[in-house]
Amino acid sequence: NAGVTQTPKFQVLKTGQSMTLQCAQDMNHNSMYWYRQDPGMGLRLIYYSASEGTTDKGEVPNGYNVSRLNKREFSLRLESAAPSQTSVYFCASTSGANYNEQFFGPGTRLTVL
Amino acid sequence: GQQLNQSPQSMFIQEGEDVSMNCTSSSIFNTWLWYKQEPGEGPVLLIALYKAGELTSNGRLTAQFGITRKDSFLNISASIPSDVGIYFCAGFSGGYNKLIFGAGTRLAVHP
Numbered sequence: 362n363a364g365v366t367q368t369p370k371f372q373v374l375k376t377g378q379s380m381t382l383q384c385a386q387d388m389n390h391n392s393m394y395w396y397r398q399d400p401g402m403g404l405r406l407i408y409y410s411a412s413e414g415t416t417d418k419g420e421v422p423n424g425y426n427v428s429r430l431n432k433r434e435f436s437l438r439l440e441s442a443a444p445s446q447t448s449v450y451f452c453a454s455t456s457g458a459n460y461n462e463q464f465f466g467p468g469t470r471l472t473v474l
Numbered sequence: 475g476q477q478l479n480q481s482p483q484s485m486f487i488q489e490g491e492d493v494s495m496n497c498t499s500s501s502i503f504n505t506w507l508w509y510k511q512e513p514g515e516g517p518v519l520l521i522a523l524y525k526a527g528e529l530t531s532n533g534r535l536t537a538q539f540g541i542t543r544k545d546s547f548l549n550i551s552a553s554i555p556s557d558v559g560i561y562f563c564a565g566f567s568g569g570y571n572k573l574i575f576g577a578g579t580r581l582a583v584h585p
Contacts, residue, residue: 365516403478403562403575404517419572451516461505461566463573465516 363387365466367452373472374442382437382469384452392455393435394419394463395427397448404451410435442473480563480576488584493550495579497563505566506539506546507573512559520561521548553583 365386374380386393391412396404396419406419410429424446426438435454439446449470453463480497487493497506505524509517521532523539523546530537534551546563563576 401577403480403564403577404573405575406572409572453516461507461573462519462522464519465509467514467516 365452365454365464367450367466367469369469370467371470373474374439375474376443378442378473379438379440380442380471381439382450382452382471383434384436384466385434386452386454386464386466387433388454388456388464389432390454390456390464391432393429394453394455395425395435395437396451396453397421397446398451398468399448407437407450439471442471444473447471447473478563478565478574478576480579482579483577484580484582486582486584487553489553489555491553493553493557493581494547495561495563496545496547497565497576498545499565499574500544501565501567502543503565503567503574504543506537507564507566508535508537508546508548509562509564510559511562511578517562550581553581555583555585557581558583 368383394409395407398404405421408427410416413432428436449468451468452466455463478497508520511517521537526543528539537548560578560580562578564573
């Protein structure tokens with residue numbers, strides 16, 4: 362089992378460019394999440410998907426969109442990147458049995474110039 | 475919104491020392507989680523606590539769910555160099571699947 366995988370690992374964008382961060386899990390989990398991590402702060406929830414076919418906003422959704430492509434995959438899109446979106450992005454998933462115990466991917470380090 | 479206050483922000487200790495860190499909240503949580511993050515990696519779950527007063531161990535790590543349900547503690551005994559990393563607490567208080575994270579405690583262990 363690979364667990365939660367994320368691509369790319371690193372990305373540099375110019376202001377205004379768009380990109381999609383990919384996330385996949387092979388644990389047959391129902392719920393998936395996108396977080397951002399900034400220096401000196403805990404992880405903040407951007408969007409989540411409680412189950413296939415549903416998505417909901419988290420704490421900091423502005424400037425992002427998500428797609429739950431199927432049960433395995435949950436992508437995060439930046440339509441017009443801004444320097445304030447420079448961050449490390451983590452995808453996580455959890456099964457229905459223990460919603461609280463989230464398993465995290467290795468992260469994508471994004472820099473917007 | 476809900477916030478967790480995690481302290482200390484950082485610790486620099488000698489190998490073999492014991493370590494304590496804690497999280498407090500103004501809100502009640504019904505689950506407390508402790509994660510460790512190593513450089514370049516995602517957080518890894520160490521311990522999950524589900525009942526007020528619960529004390530749970532994972533090797534040299536011990537965590538407690540405070541009686542008031544507004545705090546939690548993590549202790550590491552006899553620290554070793556591989557304990558280096560950032561330790562995060564996280565609380566879950568209902569709503570749907572939303573964890574609230576503390577800002578982390580950065581631990582450095584000097585051999």
